[in-house]
Amino acid sequence: MKAVSIKQPGSAEELVIEDREKPVAREGELLVKVAASAINRTDILKRESNQLQPPYPILGVEMAGVVEENNSGNPGFAPGTRVASLVNNGSYAEYVTIPVERAIVLPDEFSFEEGTAIPEVFLTAYQTLYWLGELKEGETVLIHAGGSGVGTAAIQLAKVLTKATVITTAGSQEKLDFCKSLGADAAINYKTEDFSERVEEVTQGRGVDLILDFVGASYWEKNFRSIKVDGRWIVIGTLGGAVIKEMNLWELMGKRITLKGTLLTARSDEYKAELTADFVKDALPHFKNKKIHPIIDRVFPFEEVQEAHRYMESNKNIGKIILSLDK
Amino acid sequence: MKAVSIKQPGSAEELVIEDREKPVAREGELLVKVAASAINRTDILKRESNQLQPPYPILGVEMAGVVEENNSGNPGFAPGTRVASLVNNGSYAEYVTIPVERAIVLPDEFSFEEGTAIPEVFLTAYQTLYWLGELKEGETVLIHAGGSGVGTAAIQLAKVLTKATVITTAGSQEKLDFCKSLGADAAINYKTEDFSERVEEVTQGRGVDLILDFVGASYWEKNFRSIKVDGRWIVIGTLGGAVIKEMNLWELMGKRITLKGTLLTARSDEYKAELTADFVKDALPHFKNKKIHPIIDRVFPFEEVQEAHRYMESNKNIGKIILSLDK
Structure with missing residues (x-):
């Protein structure tokens, strides 16, 4: 599958689209075909980090897409279900695996771009x-x-x-x-x-x-x-x-x-699952009734990931910068 | 009544026993005849404070003694009841007034010296x-x-x-x-x-x-x-x-x-009342069954308040330094 990593730690020039192995859903996980991912400041910090050693990781911490395989036993996430989620092992990719407790079922009214603008x-x-x-x-x-x-x-x-x-x-x-x-x-x-x-x-x-x-x-x-x-x-x-x-x-x-x-990304899977559950209960209804909106500034095609990073670094965006795998 | 104040802000030499007006219990308050008070570091800070203007305050933030007048309507604090408490307006004195919600009924087993070693x-x-x-x-x-x-x-x-x-x-x-x-x-x-x-x-x-x-x-x-x-x-x-x-x-x-x-002394009366109630419920039973002890280092007679302050400043005490009005 296609995935974004880096040639070496450094500027946006170092971002590269590579072939990586498609991940496998373990017990309790979903395999999701990614439709959109989003750029976060933490991705830029990771891209620049001198702590990294090869093989370099796939970047990205959130995505929206369609469940392709449900290895969780939870009937609410059958193949074909549209979901959005935080991701541990890189989301700038064609496929990701996620623990089922962390998946948010995407309301029908929402595009994948809007979906990936929600989790982080x-x-x-x-x-x-x-x-x-x-x-x-x-x-x-x-x-x-x-x-x-x-x-x-x-x-x-x-x-x-x-x-x-x-x-x-x-x-x-x-x-x-x-x-x-x-x-x-x-x-x-x-x-x-x-x-x-x-x-x-x-x-x-x-x-x-x-x-x-x-x-x-x-x-x-x-x-x-x-x-x-x-x-x-x-x-x-x-x-x-x-x-x-x-x-x-x-x-x-x-x-x-x-x-x-605080830092969200370093929290445990259990913490993220509980936080997601609370959020879905308290806040998601207000997305459905349009009182709360995911805010999107601009959508870049997957191939323009370097452009997308540079745009975030210019600090001009209001709301999210999206990476689309649909376009 | 006798009470300890200062001649001017400064060292322990400035402490002085003066005649002050006996306070009057307002509605909801107890008038308590003080048997023992205790020295706290906050008293030393106050003694030294250049913010103070004459007339200088009575020092001290806690005491144990006997209820002389109950103006609260709460039948649990009849005259003669032995109590310990935090005090707002100075406790190195023969009498104090306190809001009834803040009074701790002193278990029979406890001396007044032990009682005043508890609140602060x-x-x-x-x-x-x-x-x-x-x-x-x-x-x-x-x-x-x-x-x-x-x-x-x-x-x-x-x-x-x-x-x-x-x-x-x-x-x-x-x-x-x-x-x-x-x-x-x-x-x-x-x-x-x-x-x-x-x-x-x-x-x-x-x-x-x-x-x-x-x-x-x-x-x-x-x-x-x-x-x-x-x-x-x-x-x-x-x-x-x-x-x-x-x-x-x-x-x-x-x-x-x-x-x-945090600072305890600046808290509202309501806060101190709730804190006292929680403490009485959770911790006081363990004082009665002797699992928890008020720790007294040394007892000074009221007249030796300068000595008592100097002793605290020498930093040698383990546990409380008490000022007794009984001796």
């Missing part, structure tokens, strides 16, 4: 807002990088599932407008404004209950100023650097802050 | 281990400053309530031996050993589920090395400095650590 960003946003962030009805949440894949997912979930007040940051008017169209109550241009001052204004000095932080070091002080006493702060990315130069523990203790670090 | 350290340890740290049956907890008031309380609670594996640090053989006698499974001398290496050994490389951190900056890196993936780390003191010079967020994310800052 919506599961990450759902996990961060609810499992880790414990967001409750009517609270206020600050979502950084509102125009990103996880940002656009988190804005929608927070509004639809919990009627939260959503404050978001982004770096262009186009992204700010888009965040507003998704329901954000306030959208702040971090390039022209001090977001902590705007947060103070919007929350009338109270601060936010929860911060979704994809940015890290460059927003550190301002996040401390923006958070409420007893607030929760979840670190899931370091777009603005990973090294905090100085932290005074009395600020952490004085505001009684809960600071959590 | 046991409520802090209970809150940190269970409300914040979510310690579960059979987990492993690292308790720093094992010989301190909160340390000795936490070791006992963790062993008796949750059969946890307890690893503790202290700075003298006497303190280490005492921690062991309270049930600690491992006691590490932080002056002669790298505690993170011993933790690795004791946990067979797995690390601890929970850290109770009274130390802060000077242990920061070693705590990061000692904690398990998905571990919880509660910062409740900064004996080793408050300013972290550098923190890499990937360490937080890679180990998916939950870091919480």
Whole structure:
């Protein structure tokens, strides 16, 4: 089968389409013929990683496609069923195998492109807002990088599932407008404004209950100023650097802050299965009734995977970048 | 009534016994004649605080004594009832008023000295281990400053309530031996050993589920090395400095650590009432059956409050330093 790997760790030039062996579904697994995959920042980190040794892995962590073989005994996933899922061993490929507990049956209304736009960003946003962030009805949440894949997912979930007040940051008017169209109550241009001052204004000095932080070091002080006493702060990315130069523990203790670090990809199969089940129950109905939408920026054919990676690196996308095997 | 305040912010020399007005129990409150109070590190911080303006406050945050007037309507606290409690407005005094929800009825077996040794350290340890740290049956907890008031309380609670594996640090053989006698499974001398290496050994490389951190900056890196993936780390003191010079967020994310800052004294009356109720239900029975003991190091008469403060500052105590109004 065709699959995308790398010639060696490095830039998008190193991506290569190779022939790989078609995987075999073990007990409890599905074999899925992939129709679409999606580009994630973690794929770029992997592509560049000097830790990798040959034979290099297949890239990609999510896909949508059609079940070709069901080796799970679960009658809900007969051959022909359309599914979307996180994938452990590479999704930029014609075939993948996945544990059945992790498969989401794709609603009929959804294309495969829309399907593959769901797992990584919506599961990450759902996990961060609810499992880790414990967001409750009517609270206020600050979502950084509102125009990103996880940002656009988190804005929608927070509004639809919990009627939260959503404050978001982004770096262009186009992204700010888009965040507003998704329901954000306030959208702040971090390039022209001090977001902590705007947060103070919007929350009338109270601060936010929860911060979704994809940015890290460059927003550190301002996040401390923006958070409420007893607030929760979840670190899931370091777009603005990973090294905090100085932290005074009395600020952490004085505001009684809960600071959590997380990464979705390293979680156990069991964790991902439970998270998927919770998400399907709580959030998927709102996709069916069109209150929540997978956000697609652009679809690239499989052969243009280098282009797709470069496009993500240019940081211009709003929502997901898709790799289609149908085209 | 007699009460201890300060002449001006500064050393123990500034402590002074003055005449103050006897407080009046408002609705929902008890008036208590104090028999014993206890010295806490927060009293020393307050004594030194340049933020204070005259009239200077009465020091002290906990006491044990006898109800003199019950203005709460709760028949469980009739005049003559022996109680112990956290106090908001100073406890180094002949009388205090307290919200009735916060009063712990003192078991008959307990002296007033033992009674005042309970509220601050046991409520802090209970809150940190269970409300914040979510310690579960059979987990492993690292308790720093094992010989301190909160340390000795936490070791006992963790062993008796949750059969946890307890690893503790202290700075003298006497303190280490005492921690062991309270049930600690491992006691590490932080002056002669790298505690993170011993933790690795004791946990067979797995690390601890929970850290109770009274130390802060000077242990920061070693705590990061000692904690398990998905571990919880509660910062409740900064004996080793408050300013972290550098923190890499990937360490937080890679180990998916939950870091919480807390201070008990600033909590709301409602919070303290709920915490007290939980503690009375879960832990007090074990005091009655002698499985858990309030730990008293030394009792000073009320008039020797300066001596008592200097003794705490010398850092030699194991367990509580008490101020007695009976002697």
